[in-house]
Each structure stands twice: as C-alpha cells, then as structure tokens.
Amino acid sequence: MINYLIVDDEPLAHDLIEEFCGMLPHLELVGHCYNAMEAIQLLNKGVKVDIIFLDINMPKLSGFDFLRTLSHPPKVIVTTAYKEFALEGYELNVVDYLLKPFSFDRLVQAINKATQATPVQHSTPLQEEKKKENNRLFIKSDKKYHQITVDDILYIEAYGNYVKIHLEDELIISHEKISHYEAELAPFEFIRVHKSYLIAVPKIDRIEGNQIIIGDIKIPVGQTYKNSINKIIG
Known part of the structure; x- marks a missing residue:
C-alpha cells in the first residue's frame, strides 16, 4: 500500500486529487493538510507517508x-x-511537477515515477526491502489501472496499436506504445532486442543463435539490436 498526503490550501485541489487517487486501489490517503504547518505537525507524529502532493x-x-x-x-x-x-522544484529533487488543471492520466504518470525504485549505494536490508516495495507500475488497460510489480514482467510485445505485457501469471494489454515502456523501465534491467520485443534480462533462460529463450517462449533478436545482446553476454 502506498500512503499519500495532500498539502494544499485549496479544498477543490484536495477533492480532485483524492478522487483520482481513489481510482487506484493501492493508494491510501493518510491526511489533508491545508498549510505547511499542519503538514509538519502530521509528519512529526510519525505518520508513514510515501508520497506528498504539494502545492507551492x-x-x-x-x-x-x-x-x-x-x-x-x-x-x-x-x-x-x-x-x-x-526549475526550483527539480533542484529540490521533486519527482514530478503537475500544472493545474491536470488529468488523471498525468497524475498516474507522476505516481509511476514516484514508485519506481531509485538505486541506492551501500543499501541496508531495510532500504533494499523498501526498494522492492516501490518497484511497481500502474498499467492502463480497458479503462482500468492495474498495479504490477516490475519483477513480474517477463517481456513486453508490440501488438498493433497496443502492447502485450507478459507477466509470470498474467497477460495485460496496454494502450501505450512499446517505446513508452522502454523509457519507463530504463532504470531496471530491460533491453530492447527487437522492434516488437522488450525483455527482462533476469528472466532469460538461455540465448540460442538469434533467439532468446524465456521459459517456453522463443523471442527473435532483431539485426539492429544484436549489440544489446553482445553487451549481455560480454
């Protein structure tokens, strides 16, 4: 569960964010703060907050x-x-900057950024566990948003104007292009091996000639993507 806090002096902004986040089952609201002092008091109580939606x-x-x-x-x-x-916001390492009025899709994109794992040097076991918890994406499919764990993705396949996201125990069809997921999954171990395939490197069982084997699936390697395979095998 991802806990979020809204800090904004406009009640309508609270209503909109809460309505949008209420459509995502793995988000939980922990508080409404209408100024920064209220937010400081809440955080000082030790309330667990993963994401803050913050007005300036x-x-x-x-x-x-x-x-x-x-x-x-x-x-x-x-x-x-x-x-x-x-610019000032990004200097303070904010995850994303949403201009009002923003759409539901734009908010989901920001949440995806916020929940992606950030590489941590010399991680403690607690930090590693936190990274695993944040290793998630929201996938839009048939007017619904599915929360998935990146580690469950085997490969992503272009499918006309859609893509098929092949998970270990599920298949989700998304309206995004494969290039979108190539960018989204850039921080993780995913590589493009064909114009129609993006694969999770840890899921590879073996490489046979111009094919990558993941379980019972054989994925072709495109001629222009062979350098990516060479990097894997050294």
Whole structure:
C-alpha cells in the first residue's frame, strides 16, 4: 500500500486529487493538510507517508520552504498553477511537477515515477526491502489501472496499436506504445532486442543463435539490436 498526503490550501485541489487517487486501489490517503504547518505537525507524529502532493503558493510557509525543512522528505509531486517554479522544484529533487488543471492520466504518470525504485549505494536490508516495495507500475488497460510489480514482467510485445505485457501469471494489454515502456523501465534491467520485443534480462533462460529463450517462449533478436545482446553476454 502506498500512503499519500495532500498539502494544499485549496479544498477543490484536495477533492480532485483524492478522487483520482481513489481510482487506484493501492493508494491510501493518510491526511489533508491545508498549510505547511499542519503538514509538519502530521509528519512529526510519525505518520508513514510515501508520497506528498504539494502545492507551492500557500500561506505562512510556501511549499518549497516547507520541503527545505524536511531532512528526509518522502517522494514529492508538486501540484501548482505556477509553471515558473519548475526549475526550483527539480533542484529540490521533486519527482514530478503537475500544472493545474491536470488529468488523471498525468497524475498516474507522476505516481509511476514516484514508485519506481531509485538505486541506492551501500543499501541496508531495510532500504533494499523498501526498494522492492516501490518497484511497481500502474498499467492502463480497458479503462482500468492495474498495479504490477516490475519483477513480474517477463517481456513486453508490440501488438498493433497496443502492447502485450507478459507477466509470470498474467497477460495485460496496454494502450501505450512499446517505446513508452522502454523509457519507463530504463532504470531496471530491460533491453530492447527487437522492434516488437522488450525483455527482462533476469528472466532469460538461455540465448540460442538469434533467439532468446524465456521459459517456453522463443523471442527473435532483431539485426539492429544484436549489440544489446553482445553487451549481455560480454
């Protein structure tokens, strides 16, 4: 479960974010804060927060000034009507910057970024476990969003205007292009081996000539992608 907090002085913004997040079953709201001081009080209580939806222009203390007070901030998704502060936001390592009014699809894209694992040097066992928890994506299929674990993906196959996402025990058809998932999965061990195939390197059983074997499936290697295979086998 991903716990999120809304920090915004506009009640309508709270309503919209809560409505959108309510459509994603693995998100749980832990609080509404209408200024930064309320957010500080809530966080000081030790409430577990994975994602903060943070407005910038708020009374008493701005969103960015609030963010600077946090020594170990959760993932932050900025929600604002002011695009001119985007650079400052990324300097503070915010995950994404949503300009109001934003769509449901745009919010899901931001959540996908927030829940992707970030490589950690010298990770402790607790950090490794947290990374596994965040190793997730929301996949749009038939007007629904499926939350999947990246480790469950075997390979992704282009299918006309869609893609088939082959999981260990499920098949999901997505409306996104294969290039979209190639970019989304860039931080993980996925490589393009054919114009129609993106594969999870840890799932490879063996390589035979111009074919990659994953379980009972034989995936062709495209001529222009052979360098990717050479990198795998050294």
